[in-house]
Amino acid sequence: MRDLELNMVFDPSEVLRPSSFQDAVETLDSSDSKIVAGNTSLYSLARKGRLENIKKLVDISKLGISYIKEAESQTSEEKKILVGAGTTFQEITSSSLINGRPEYAGLKEALNKSPPQIRNVATIGGSICSAVSFYDLPIVLFALGTTLKFFSKKEGEHLITIDSFFQNPALYGKSLLIECQFSSSPNSASSFVKLCRRMSGYAVAMTAARIKLDRTSREIDDIRLVIGAMTKTPQRLNQVEEELRHKEPSIETITRMCEKSADLVHDIIPSVHASTAYKKRVLPILLREAITTAVERATER
Amino acid sequence: MSSTSQEQNLLFKEKTLVGVPLQKVDSILKVTGKALYTKDVRLPDMLHAKIKRCPYPHARILSIDTSKAEQIPGVRAIVTGKDFPVQQNEDTPAVAFSEALYANQAVVAVAADQRRTSELALEMIFVEYEPLPWVTDPEIAMTPGKTPTKIVHPSETWYEDPNVGRHIKIRKGDASASFKECDRVIEEKYTTGMVSHFQLEPVTFVAQPDPDGGVSVWATSSGPHKTQYELSRYLGMDADKIRAKVPFLGGWFGSKEECHVAAICAKLALKADRPVKLELSREETLTATGQRHPSVITVKDGINKGGKIVARQIRAIFNGGAYSSLGNNVVINAVLGAVSVYDIPNFHMDCYRVYTNEQPGTPMRGPIGFQIAWAIECQMERIANELGMDPVEFRLKNVLKEGSENAIGELMESISHDKVLEQVTSAMKLNGQGKSSIPQDSTQENKWVRGRGVALSAKWAPGGSPHQAMVRVKESGKVEVWVDVVENGQGIYTGITQIVASEFGIPSTDILLMPLVFGSDSSMSGLSGGASASRQLVNLGNAVLEASSNAKKLMAERASKKLGVPSHDLDVREGRVFSKTDFRRSLKISELFLRAPIVGYRTVASFTEGVEFVGYGTFYFRQGKLDPETGMTIGGRISPFYMSTAQIAEVSVNVETGQVRVEKIVAAADVGVAINPDLAKGQIVGSVCMAMGAATSEELVFKDGKIINANLADYEIPSIFDVPLVIPILVENPLQNGPFGAKSAGEPSMFPTAPAIRNAIHDALGIWVNDLPITSERVLEALQKLREN
The missing domain is CATH 3.30.465.10 (Uridine Diphospho-n-acetylenolpyruvylglucosamine Reductase; domain 3)
Structure with missing residues (x-):
């Protein structure tokens, strides 16, 4: 096991402030550079020992990309x-x-x-x-x-x-x-549902939905569903989307489709305070809430 | 109204500052950043220390090769277990000697010119380990034939084979026989996890070698004298050569009793002959210093038809981790917590503190009592529910009454169990207590269900340590106060100031509290047990009152001749010495002083002929012991008094996800007399918030013998957004022997919060959760179980 304190070793020797995109990507060519933007995760990455080789920090605040x-x-x-x-x-x-x-x-x-x-x-x-x-x-x-x-x-x-x-x-x-x-686009709306242990904590599980309703039939014209904090990277639920597309967004249909979702995501990972089983149980609930909220919002437009 | 004009008005009317919500005397220092913390201490030529830690939960140390590290320029000292006088078999050694007993235990420490150099040196130190079998489950660790390892500390007097650091027995009546005659017998098991104090300021020490061969240490400690005497033991050095200073503390809660870390710092400083600073990181504070003992507590109760508990049997197992530290002492609190609330004629208890391969369990705000209160108050709710009784009524039927005797033979005096319950129920009871009275969301889709739950507890204040104080009255009438008093944010500087100011009838600005200036310093004040165990205000308050009284006597004696009044008829207040029977016969304090040149003729100073007006005071409550076989007190009480506390929590529970939202908590606590009501209420609110974290989200989680969530993202303390509405209620039942009747407010309100939340969850959904923390997952599992049944 590596020593906890050694994992904290982080010793950048240079802060670069490129003034053009070209200059910025030049600096990214070497393996010892890292972009800094809001600087909210750099320190935690350093403490986890993931920046041991980083010597150059590339500050992109002068690139005019805040708009x-x-x-x-x-x-x-x-x-x-x-x-x-x-x-x-x-x-x-x-x-x-x-x-x-x-x-x-x-x-x-x-x-x-x-x-x-x-x-x-x-x-x-x-x-x-x-x-x-x-x-x-x-x-x-x-x-x-x-x-x-x-x-x-x-x-x-x-x-x-x-x-x-x-x-x-x-x-x-x-x-x-x-x-x-x-x-x-008209008749579209989005929603975000997060389950966390405290208000400002990281999610135990979360879902986001974007739904477009057909202007005349009020069926689901387009839908995108994404889950976070359950798998290693954010994941889209293509199968659930497919099942819901061109369907009337009744609560029964949504609930039925959401219940299937837990079986469609195979690589759910546990976190410190929530097991895979728990995440599987709450996935359909969060998903249902995200979809119904988005549908409600789209309907109200 | 400003604090000063507020004071003047009150002084004019009442001549006392007791009960006045004064602004904290240190608040300006803190908000302007001028308050000194140990982290702020920087000395010339100061070195920076780092510690190399064991990567295994249990390992034999085969070799330590420091030769390469020693050659690194800037490395000034390296210490291992061999540098300390007592090495093998020491319970809670500064540095592991032949075996490391928990993951992240200190193995080698380095001091170098730069922190970075120390870190580099650690990398160049090579330790060879032989991993050994380990155990983290206390129930396995204490079972002969089951435990894979023995964690033996022969120096511990209470050791029982295997791995039991202390076993306390209480035997009152015959519980086993009584169960057979009871109408109902209910037995449940309750558990609590490992929780961190998570004080803002991590553990930090600075040590400086002194010219006389001694050492001065700035410490994040709860008391300079504790550090002084502990260091004396660790270093094998005369205590008189050790000076310990405690500046402001950035939170404590029991977390900083880490004198073995201070010993590493001091040893490095002595070896390098230069000042050394040792700051533990947040990760080290979480993984390598003491935390709240996890527990497994089984409660078995026999109840008769009328709802009276006839017999109770408790088996409480506390996971003590690898060493005792203070743990084997404080585990007695399990007994005090278990006997302090209910009157049960047949009471048996077996309480074990068990060694395992985890970091040592340490005191934490209401140590051990938190866990016992959790078990008992969960059990009380369970019984009330099974009997179909109102939970408040059931508790009132069983509480100890004023003047009754508890299960260890202590007379219960100045308790307010009934009163605190009445206060919370009337504050919360808009339409009666319980779910039926709470407005629920009427929409069908609503998945959040509300409930209310109650809990009642009591906190003790163990004696045992003497507390001393000195006051010096100046010509100006101002009063210097010299005490070992530790301000960890609770407001004790203000409390002591108000007590002395009230005794002399002067404004708080005329009190010169010397720890506010210099920090608390073992070389500048008499002995004190420091800030712990809900006793600082009472013990030091009594000590300063005695010191003040003695200083007044000296002044009265001096004034007696001048006024022609016998000294016993004189008192000192508001800057004057006056006759108690004839107020016109008085003189100013300054008239008792002489003045003489101190620099040439222009600068004069005042002095007294003979002794100065300095008074000393000592408060010492001589603590009794428990009989090893019966648990009855021998030679006096264990706790001089108890403080009653009750709470009602209102929660919302999501029936689909199991999430719990604590909406509101009403908390009543008997504080005796509130010296400063705002600060007392602050202590109640702070306790509730802290306990709520332990109840709902906080736990250090182990995997393969190591903590896996030693960071702020994964160890989740509540933020301001999570804190519910907390309504503190002060119940004032004066303590006869307390300073102006004061008791304490720092710890008691830690106890009822978790069970009140759990009982509210039951009220909402009809489920029982017996394990802390009450995670969403546990709630959902309990719901599932309920639905299946």
Whole structure:
């Protein structure tokens, strides 16, 4: 066993402040560099001994990627919001583009779960790139079908889906996340449900849903369901989505489909205070709550 | 109204500050960052120490190679078990000698110029281990033929084979025979997990070699004299050469009785001949220092038709970890907790503290009593439910009454069991107690069900340690107070200030509490047992009152001639010495002083001829013992008094996920007389919040003999967002021998919270959870069981 104190060894010798994306990704070429954004998880990673080789910290605060705005070309059907990767939780939650909009209600719920100390510094990009299953925000972004704009040395600016990212986050270690894009459409809404042992604690289990209802039939036109803190990385529940798509969102149907969900997720991992069995039991309940809430919100629009 | 004008008004009317909610005397220092903590101590040429720890729960140390580390520039001292005078067989050694008995036990320590150098040196120290069998389950550890290992400490006088550090027996009446005659016999098992004090300030020490060969130590300790005498034992050094200082403490709760860590720091300083600072990290504080004893407690009760408990049998097993530290002493609290509330004619108890390969169990705010109260108050609810009796009525039927004798032969005096129960029930009882009276959410989909639960407990205040004080009256009428008093946030500096100010009838600003200036210092004050066991206010309060009285006597004697009044007719108040029978005959305190040049002729100072107006006081409650066979007290009481406390909790429980939300807690506590009502209420609220954490979310979890959640993310203490509405109620039943009637408020309210929450969950859903913490998973399991039955 490694000594606890030795695991704390973390000795960066340089803090770099690149002024262009190109400069930033140049620094990421070497294995001893690490991006710092909100700086909320760096210390805990260091204490866990995961930054022993890191010598250069790359501060991306000068890259001008703190913003939240609507995309210029908008259709009446779909409104796209662009959020710079360096935008803090607080900036997002206080934005008029997010507030009061049912399609982003889940986002707001997830952001508000963090205490102010985190909200004021943590960034949307940092929460995604940390690629852990127990952060709240990425679960909702995943459910929203966010598109991620990366910058890499090889490809320059390029877009990938958040689905692709979470399939193998390690692939993007040398790239710089610069923007998150998500869209809303009429009759859509999102929700976020978290089960935790204390208000500001990490989730024992959580779910996020984004639902679009058909304008005329009021059936579920599109649905994205994501679970967090249950498996190693956030996971989409494709099968449950498939079962619910084009169905009338009655409570009976939702409940029936959700009950199947526990059997469809095979790699649920326990946490310190919750066994796999418990997580399996609460998964359908959280999922049902997330879906019904999103449906209610979409119906009210 | 400002604190000063508030004081002036009250002084004018009442001439006392007792019962006045004064602002804390140290609050400005704290909010401006000027209060000194041990972590703030920085001395010239100070070294930084780090500790290498054992990675196994039990291992033989085959060799320690420090040769490479010694060659690192900047490494100034390395200590191992061989550096200490008593090595093998020592219970709670500073550093493991031949065997390490728990994961993360200290094996080697290094002091170097820089902290980083010390860390590097640890990496260059090579320890060869032979892993040995280990045990963490106390029930297995104490069973002959089952335990895989014996953790033997021959120096412990109470040792019983295998692995029992102490076994206490209480035998009153004949419980076994009585069970046969009872209408109902109910037996349940209750458990509690390992909980951390989680005080804000981790364990820290600074040691400095003194010119006379001694050592000065700044300590995060509950008392400088405790540290002084413990270090004397560890270092084999004359106690008079050890000076221990305790500045402000960033929380304590029993966590900092870690004198073996102080010994490592002091030994390094002496070996390097330079000051050394040793700061334990949060992980070390959680994994390598003492925590609350986990427990397994079985309670068996025999009840007659009328709802009277006729016989009770308790088997309480406490997981003591690898060493005793203070554990084998404080386990007696299991008895005090078990006998202090209910009047049961046939009472048998077997209480065991068992050695296992975990870090040592240590006192924690209401030590051992928390666990016993959990078991007993859960059991009381269970019985009331099975008998179909109102839980408050059932408790009242069985409580000890004023003047009755408890199961160890102590007379119960100044108790308020009935009163605290009445107070909480009337405060909470809007429409009667219980679920039926609580407004429930009427929507069908609502999955949150509300319930209310009650619990009643009592806290003791064991004597045993002498407390001394000295006061010096100055020409200005101000009073210096020299005491070993430890301010850990509870407000004792303010409490002692108010007591002395009240005795002299002067404002609190005229009290010069010297620990506020210098910290508490063993070389500057008389002996004291420090801040522990709900006794500092009573014991030191009595000591300062006696010291004040003695200083007044000296002044009266001096003033007697000048006033022509016999000294016994004189009193000292409000800066004057006056005749108690003729107030017109008085003089100012300054008139008892002479003045003389101290620097040239311009600067003069005051002095007294003969002795100064210095008074000394000692409060010592000589504690009795328990008879080893019957458990009856011999040679006096164990606890000089008891403090009653009751709570009602209101909770919401999610029937689908098992989540518990504590909505409201009404907490009543008998504090004797509240010297400072705001601070007393603060202690109640703080206790409730802390106990709620232990009840619902906190537990150190072991896997393969090691703690796996030694961090703030996974060891979940409640945040401000989780804290319910807490309504504190002060019940004032003056203690005859307490300073101005005061008892204590620091610990009692820790006891009823967890069982009240659990009983409220039962009220809501009809389930019984017998294990702490009450996790969502446990609630859901209990619900499942209920549905299956």
